[in-house]
Amino acid sequence: MVISMRSCKKSIALLLAAALLIGCAYTGLSTLRKNIFPKGYAGYVEKYCAVYGIDPNLAYAVIHTESGFDSNAVSHLGACGLMQLMPDTFDWLRSKDRDCADRYCDIFDPETNIRYGLYFLSIIQQRFGNEHLMIAAYHAGMGRVSSWLDDTSFSSDGISLHTIPFSDTNHYVKKVERTKRIYETLY
Numbered sequence: 001m002v003i004s005m006r007s008c009k010k011s012i013a014l015l016l017a018a019a020l021l022i023g024c025a026y027t028g029l030s031t032l033r034k035n036i037f038p039k040g041y042a043g044y045v046e047k048y049c050a051v052y053g054i055d056p057n058l059a060y061a062v063i064h065t066e067s068g069f070d071s072n073a074v075s076h077l078g079a080c081g082l083m084q085l086m087p088d089t090f091d092w093l094r095s096k097d098r099d100c101a102d103r104y105c106d107i108f109d110p111e112t113n114i115r116y117g118l119y120f121l122s123i124i125q126q127r128f129g130n131e132h133l134m135i136a137a138y139h140a141g142m143g144r145v146s147s148w149l150d151d152t153s154f155s156s157d158g159i160s161l162h163t164i165p166f167s168d169t170n171h172y173v174k175k176v177e178r179t180k181r182i183y184e185t186l187y
Helices: 005-036 042-052 056-067 087-096 110-128 131-140 142-150 167-186
Strands: none
Touching: 005 167, 042 056, 042 110, 056 110, 056 131, 056 167, 087 110, 110 131, 110 142, 131 142, 131 167
């Protein structure tokens, strides 16, 4: 069988066009995903993750899940800002911080909210030492997670949960973990 030079050039051109089209589609998809999963407020996130020893991908996942990077977000329960801090939690964290205790701090200020949100995550991390429990405690509270760990219906070893009894917290943990994996893949 004889293949003409013209036919061969045409096939090569079609293959190159297909490869270019696939490359553009992949690049476009990656760009689209990065727009859906941004690294908003990266300077503050990276700075305070380094200070408090928190994985930046976890921080971005929490912010994405909590507020969608809306610094003025307020939940139906009254949680505020990027990391959706409850005002009483914010005040408790401020009272523990000598740099802020004597001056006004705005819960909606992006840097302040990220700083205290990551500070809170670091306290939770020190208490539970496990990312799964950290995420659950960020959502449901440290006291609840501790009581779940003490209950053999939810924990067989007292250090991990085989069941999260609150469906919203269970859903939240899965969503944050899934979002964190997306950040790890994209960046």
